[in-house]
Amino acid sequence: MMNQSNQTQSPNNVSLLISQSRTNTLGNKTGTWRFVRPTYKEKTAPCTNACPLGIDIAKVEMYASKKDYQNALNTLLMENPFPAVCGRVCFHPCESACNRQFLDQSVGIHHIERFVGNWGLNNISSQLNYPALNGAKICIIGAGPAGLSVAYFARHLGYRCDIFEKSSRPGGLLMSGIPSYRLPDRILLDELQRLNNDGIQFHFQHTLSMEQLKSLKQHYDAIFLCCGDDAPISLKIIGEHLTIDGLNLLHQIRTQKAPPIEGTVAVIGGGNTAIDVARSLLRMGANPIIVYRRTRKEMPAHPHEIEAALDEGIALKECVAPTAIEKKTHFQQITLQIMKATGNSRDGRQTYVPDDNRMETMQVNHVISAIGAEMDIMWHNDQWDLSLSHCQMKQIGDLPVFWCGDLTTSEKTVTHAFASGKQAVISLDVLRNSGIDKMATYFNQCQVGDGPALSFEMYHHEGKRAKLNNNDIVQFDRVNTAYFPSIPATQVKKRSKENSISSFEEVITDFDESQMIHEASRCFNCGTCNDCDTCRIFCPEMAIQWDQENRYILMDYCKGCGICIEECPRDAMDLEVEP
Amino acid sequence: MKQVLEGSHAVSEAVRLARTKVISAYPITPQTHIVEALSEYCADGSIDARFICVESEHSAMASCIGASSVGVRTFTASSSHGLALMHELLHWAAGARLPIVMAEVNRALGPGWNIWMDQSDSLSQRDTGWIQLYCETGQEVLDTMIQAYRLAETVNLPVMVVLDAFFLSHTYEPVDIPDQASVDKFLPSFEPRISLDLKHPNAIGQMAPPAYYMEMRHSIQTAMQSVLKHFIEIECAFEKIFGRTYGPVTPFACDDADYIFVMAGTSASTCRQAIKILREKGHKAGVLKLKMFRPFPYQFIRKYLSPAKKVIVLDRNCSFGIGGIFAQELRTAMYASEKQPPIFSFISGLGGRDVSVEHFFEMFDLVEKADQPEDESVWIGLNH
Numbered sequence: 001m002m003n004q005s006n007q008t009q010s011p012n013n014v015s016l017l018i019s020q021s022r023t024n025t026l027g028n029k030t031g032t033w034r035f036v037r038p039t040y041k042e043k044t045a046p047c048t049n050a051c052p053l054g055i056d057i058a059k060v061e062m063y064a065s066k067k068d069y070q071n072a073l074n075t076l077l078m079e080n081p082f083p084a085v086c087g088r089v090c091f092h093p094c095e096s097a098c099n100r101q102f103l104d105q106s107v108g109i110h111h112i113e114r115f116v117g118n119w120g121l122n123n124i125s126s127q128l129n130y131p132a133l134n135g136a137k138i139c140i141i142g143a144g145p146a147g148l149s150v151a152y153f154a155r156h157l158g159y160r161c162d163i164f165e166k167s168s169r170p171g172g173l174l175m176s177g178i179p180s181y182r183l184p185d186r187i188l189l190d191e192l193q194r195l196n197n198d199g200i201q202f203h204f205q206h207t208l209s210m211e212q213l214k215s216l217k218q219h220y221d222a223i224f225l226c227c228g229d230d231a232p233i234s235l236k237i238i239g240e241h242l243t244i245d246g247l248n249l250l251h252q253i254r255t256q257k258a259p260p261i262e263g264t265v266a267v268i269g270g271g272n273t274a275i276d277v278a279r280s281l282l283r284m285g286a287n288p289i290i291v292y293r294r295t296r297k298e299m300p301a302h303p304h305e306i307e308a309a310l311d312e313g314i315a316l317k318e319c320v321a322p323t324a325i326e327k328k329t330h331f332q333q334i335t336l337q338i339m340k341a342t343g344n345s346r347d348g349r350q351t352y353v354p355d356d357n358r359m360e361t362m363q364v365n366h367v368i369s370a371i372g373a374e375m376d377i378m379w380h381n382d383q384w385d386l387s388l389s390h391c392q393m394k395q396i397g398d399l400p401v402f403w404c405g406d407l408t409t410s411e412k413t414v415t416h417a418f419a420s421g422k423q424a425v426i427s428l429d430v431l432r433n434s435g436i437d438k439m440a441t442y443f444n445q446c447q448v449g450d451g452p453a454l455s456f457e458m459y460h461h462e463g464k465r466a467k468l469n470n471n472d473i474v475q476f477d478r479v480n481t482a483y484f485p486s487i488p489a490t491q492v493k494k495r496s497k498e499n500s501i502s503s504f505e506e507v508i509t510d511f512d513e514s515q516m517i518h519e520a521s522r523c524f525n526c527g528t529c530n531d532c533d534t535c536r537i538f539c540p541e542m543a544i545q546w547d548q549e550n551r552y553i554l555m556d557y558c559k560g561c562g563i564c565i566e567e568c569p570r571d572a573m574d575l576e577v578e579p
Numbered sequence: 580m581k582q583v584l585e586g587s588h589a590v591s592e593a594v595r596l597a598r599t600k601v602i603s604a605y606p607i608t609p610q611t612h613i614v615e616a617l618s619e620y621c622a623d624g625s626i627d628a629r630f631i632c633v634e635s636e637h638s639a640m641a642s643c644i645g646a647s648s649v650g651v652r653t654f655t656a657s658s659s660h661g662l663a664l665m666h667e668l669l670h671w672a673a674g675a676r677l678p679i680v681m682a683e684v685n686r687a688l689g690p691g692w693n694i695w696m697d698q699s700d701s702l703s704q705r706d707t708g709w710i711q712l713y714c715e716t717g718q719e720v721l722d723t724m725i726q727a728y729r730l731a732e733t734v735n736l737p738v739m740v741v742l743d744a745f746f747l748s749h750t751y752e753p754v755d756i757p758d759q760a761s762v763d764k765f766l767p768s769f770e771p772r773i774s775l776d777l778k779h780p781n782a783i784g785q786m787a788p789p790a791y792y793m794e795m796r797h798s799i800q801t802a803m804q805s806v807l808k809h810f811i812e813i814e815c816a817f818e819k820i821f822g823r824t825y826g827p828v829t830p831f832a833c834d835d836a837d838y839i840f841v842m843a844g845t846s847a848s849t850c851r852q853a854i855k856i857l858r859e860k861g862h863k864a865g866v867l868k869l870k871m872f873r874p875f876p877y878q879f880i881r882k883y884l885s886p887a888k889k890v891i892v893l894d895r896n897c898s899f900g901i902g903g904i905f906a907q908e909l910r911t912a913m914y915a916s917e918k919q920p921p922i923f924s925f926i927s928g929l930g931g932r933d934v935s936v937e938h939f940f941e942m943f944d945l946v947e948k949a950d951q952p953e954d955e956s957v958w959i960g961l962n963h
Contacts, residue, residue: 014734014805016772017798018676019787024780 030541034560034578038535038553041574043472043527044449047094047109052390052411052419053086054448054455055079057094057109058570061523062530064112064516073120076113077128078457080418081152082191084121085174087114088183088506090415091302099526102476105489107523108511115516121190130197134158136432139220141208144172145414146405147226148192149421151200153456157429160199162220164206170195172228174414176251177273179280180504185254210378217399222428226421228406229373235268239325242332243268246277246370253280253504260284263365266291266334268322270299274370275306278314281368282501288314289364293321293339298349312501319352320360325367334362375407386427386436388443389452390420393427400431419453426459449473474526474571483534483569490519529572535564584754586747587612589717590656590682590740592754593724595626596762597680600651603631603642607661608694609744610684614656636661640668640679647677648783650774652728655679658744659686659700666704669737673708673799675784676773678731678738680724681709685844685895686744687930695931696744698844698896702872702904708799710738710806711872713843717752722823723870725757726813729766733809734802735773741872744931746845757821765820803874810871827871828879832858836865838946839884839920841909842893843869846934850893853939864943869905877912884909885918891946893939894956895928902926902956923952927959934960 045058056075063072076083087110098106136159140147143165151161169175174188208216213223232245244261246269252258262285267278270292278288290309292299295318299306310316320336340355381403386393392403402424405417430442446458450471493509494500500507511519529551536544536551543557544564565573584592590613594602602621604614621630631642636657643653657665662683672679687697701711712727714720720742727738742748775783787795810827818824831851833839838857840850847868857864867883869876884890890913894903901907906924913919923946928934938959945957 012733012805012809014809015798015801016676016735017795018674018773018783019785019791019795020773021782021785025782026780028782 029556030559031543031554031556034555034558036560036562036575036577037555037558038560038562038564038573038575040529040551040572041470042529042572043470043474045524045526045528046097046099046473046475047107047526049449049453049473050093050097051448052093052413052415052453053079053422054419054453055094056455056457056528058523058525058528060116061107061109061112061520062525062528064116065520065523067513067517069116069119069123072116076116077120077194079422079455081149081194082117082418083113084117084187084191085183086415086418087111087117088187089174089178091304091413099474099476099479099524100522103479103481103484104486108489108492108519111490111492111511112516112520115511115513117191118187118510121187128194128197130155130199131158133160133199136160136221137162137219138222138224138428139164139216140224140226142166142172142226142228142405143170143202143204144226144228144405145174145417146228146407146421147172147224148195149418150224150226150402150404150425151195151421153422153425154428155195155197155199156456156460157425159221159425159428160201162201162203164203164208166205166207166227168204170202170204176254177247177276178414179250179276180254181279181283181500181507182276184506213399213401214396217397220399221432223396223399223401224404224421224424225379225401225407226404226417227376227379228417229375229412231376232369232373233371235322235369235371237323237325239327239332240369242325242327243367243369246273246368247373249368250276250280253284258284261286261366263287264289264363265366265368266322266362266364267368267370268292269370269372270294270301271370271372272301272305273372275301275309277368277370279309279312280504282312282314283504286366288368289362290314290316291320291322291334291336291362292316292318294350294352295319298352308507312497317362320362321354322367323359328363331363331365332367334364334367336360336362379403379407386431386439388423388427390416390422391424391427393424393431400428402428422456423454426454426456429459447471470527472527478571479524479526480567480569480571484524487518487522489522490515525570525572527571530570532569534567534569535573538563538567580758581753581755583751584717584721584756585612585749585751586717586720586742587684587749588616589721589754590724590742591616591620592756593721594654594680595620596757596759597652597654597725597728597766598763598768599626599628599654599680599728601629601631601643601646601653602655603633603639603646603653604655604657605633605636605639605661607636607658609686609748610656610658610661610682612748613682613684617654636664637668640665640672643679643681644668644672644675644677647672647679648675648775650769650771652769653677653679654681656682656684658684659688659694662700662704663688666707669704669707669709671784672737674795676735676799676802678728678735678769678771680727680731681737681739682720682724683739683741684744684748685741691930693930694744696746696844696895697929697931698894698904699929701739701741702896702898704739705873705904708736708803709873710734710736710803711741712738713741713870713872714747715845715847715868717747717750717754718823719825719870720747721754721756722817722821722825725762725766726810726817728769729813729816730806730810732769732771733813734806736799736802736806741844743845761820765817806874807871807876807878825870826879827876828883829868829870830883831866831868833865833867833883833887836863836886837888838862838864838891838943839887839889840864840866840891840893840939840942841869841884841905842866842895843872843905844895846893846895846928849934849936850939853936853943856936857940857943862943862947872905872908875908875912880909880912881916884913884920885916887920889946890920890922891942892922892924893928893934893942894924894926895934897926897929897956906956921952923949924956925959926956932960
């Protein structure tokens with residue numbers, strides 16, 4: 001580069017001589033100084049890593065904050081068949097993992113998912129286009145969360161699906177187990193329209209037994225057992241026959257066939273079913289008391305559900321285990337064994353034992369057993385040809401049979417059931433196309449973060465987007481918080497307690513658009529480039545270029561200073577040693 | 580329209596009227612009110628400018644250098660330690676011949692920590708290539724700021740408009756704020772002689788080896804030498820529109836004076852009071868206020884001081900080891916003068932201490948009695 005001293009002409013003859021080049025600086029290829037190079041390397045956000053479905057949440061929030069709802073929805077639908085449902089019923093482990101909690105409060109991810117899910121239901125353009133059928137046909141037993149998920153993902157891979165459901169409606173637990181104040185019928189039914197396709201056939205009021213499975217071989221290429229836990233767990237105490245089954249009651253309430261239940265009602269159990277039953281009874285005008293053998297801390301129900309129940313005024317009786325129920329003239333009497341903590345814990349929960357012979361009695365109008373359900377013994381099996389985190393498979397004859405949903409996963413949630421369906425479908429596809437030996441290879445390719453969630457997008461699109469597969473999880477200390485002033489989370493709008501407990505209307509109301517954008521904009525977009533342009537603005541060599549579509553780095557001029565990486569607010573860039 | 584304005588806000592108003600495009604500053608007392616008002620103007624749209632928040636005065640000047648290199652009007656304000664931190668870039672701004680305008684509020688440097696009036700900060704920057712103009716009143720501040728842009732852009736040198744801490748920066752006075760149309764007439768939009776252009780990228784301010792460097796320095800000095808002429812022309816143009824003029828120096832009762840006080844800043848007002856009283860007592864005394872310090876207007880100084888019998892200089896600063904800085908500069912200026920009245924150097928009013936009418940009488944008494952100045956500057960108003 002030639003330096004030239006430049007005397008410019010002045011209107012009033014003032015001398016002006018500075019160093020100024022005759023040409024531009026393109027000749028000064030500062031890239032020769034470089035020994036480390038920046039690259040755009042997107043990483044997995046902790047929310048995505050925690051999501052059983054491995055949804056690319058950072059991307060969803062990015063699109064949502066830009067009001068690009070179609071792309072936000074498409075990103076959700078890539079991994080999750082029913083975002084409007086999940087936005088309401090998922091226990092959102094994403095929010096517990098959210099990096100924003102270390103700055104102020106986690107992003108309200110489920111509210112945003114719910115908003116985008118609702119948007120999808122209200123916009124015809126969100127109708128899915130399924131690919132052509134591939135000639136293979138599968139049989140799905142049970143139209144609950146796992147079965148619906150199998151149908152959704154399998155149809156996306158071209159499988160024709162037959163779903164056999166013993167009841168007369170689809171949805172399984174979503175329809176019969178979750179009260180409508182958490183998931184209104186309308187939302188579920190609208191969202192199930194997504195499975196409305198010639199390649200997916202529902203057969204209602206149709207039960208199948210283990211024995212009948214073998215005869216299906218000639219009709220199907222695989223079977224998916226998605227029938228869930230439908231055998232109520234027995235209390236195994238005297239007078240058990242006097243109790244009402246909680247799950248059945250929830251089903252009756254949902255179908256408006258519940259018997260009138262009034263007065264004081266003991267709800268035995270500490271899981272989500274117990275909470276759902278108690279809150280439903282409250283809405284029917286009864287006075288429920290949750291009876292649990294340990295304390296609130298050990299209750300397996302989700303903490304926000306417990307909190308909601310107690311806020312609504314439901315009593316919780318802790319550290320008592322029922323030992324007998326007797327029918328008296330006007331009430332039922334429960335004998336309760338008082339329990340005490342052992343000081344030991346199992347699975348992170350304190351264990352309890354009877355406190356000598358300390359007993360008490362409780363007089364109530366009804367007793368509900370809500371300690372959950374278990375698998376029908378008919379499906380029991382412990383010899384597997386393939387055993388994965390969310391499903392298991394056994395070849396019966398030559399027919400692969402997958403055990404899905406609650407039949408296999410230890411965490412019995414809607415989202416885990418969806419994840420199970422996805423994993424089972426991917427397994428079948430690998431099995432058919434590449435054989436069981438290739439399973440690990442494919443699973444590695446589509447594993448999200450450090451697992452166990454699998455990305456359907458990664459599988460379906462053959463790993464074209466490597467981001468979700470990155471097991472480098474963005475930690476809070478790698479977020480450049482200089483770019484993120486503390487902004488409190490959007491206040492969740494709830495109906496008043498009086499309003500809530502007088503009907504089965506949804507308690508938590510939808511975010512309006514401005515609330516949703518405010519909340520989505522709080523997302524750091526950990527590890528996801530959201531085109532904020534900070535790297536380009538800060539590059540001292542103007543080596544970062546943008547052509548409306550892609551951002552790229554001119555390596556002739558990048559001197560490897562690393563300022564772009566330092567400044568990137570969201571850890572979407574890396575510095576690599578020159579090869 | 581006349582308004583009662585704080586001295587600081589006289590600066591802010593001028594920056595607004597000059598249609599400055601980029602403002603970058605870091606807060607420091609007693610300068611802060613200036614940029615506080617400007618940031619509000621930026622926020623409420625009273626001025627179409629970009630306010631760049633920075634982490635230091637060094638960066639504030641760097642921002643101004645960048646913006647000015649693109650050919651837009653820029654402004655910053657600083658004081659004391661902030662100005663000291665800018666030092667490196669003050670050289671750069673002048674060497675790059677960028678017409679940046681800065682308001683500098685004269686404040687002492689620590690330790691001891693002191694936020695009050697003192698000339699040490701601006702005078703420490705005398706060799707950086709910046710034009711320095713010292714003001715006495717709110718009106719002079721506003722007028723000088725507007726003139727400063729035209730001067731800077733004419734000679735391609737940065738201008739520092741200096742005002743005394745608190746005595747001027749925080750004092751409210753009636754100030755005539757000119758209307759925008761008149762200011763636009765006096766100060767048309769900036770037509771840069773050199774500017775970076777995205778369409779034709781090139782480098783400026785890069786390596787200048789021995790074969791080139793000296794000419795560039797000579798060019799700065801040549802430009803500096805032309806400032807006085809341009810300043811007078813600009814003041815004439817200003818007077819035609821606004822009816823006010825100040826001159827590079829402002830004499831008061833100097834025509835027949837035997838004793839002439841010399842100083843810059845607000846002390847000149849106090850000194851005029853002292854002169855009136857001294858005149859009533861029959862002493863032929865006057866005061867020459869210095870407005871322009873860089874370039875040093877020695878032509879005017881010789882003209883006014885040559886006839887005097889004795890010159891009395893008040894420095895509100897001290898160059899340790901030699902004394903008052905204005906006195907040294909005056910001695911240099913007068914050395915080549917045909918007539919050379921003795922120059923008596925006094926230091927007073929450091930770190931915001933008042934310089935009163937009585938202090939001027941004290942200086943006058945000492946000078947009147949002395950045949951020759953002391954070798955060293957004499958300190959007035961020390962607590963003994």
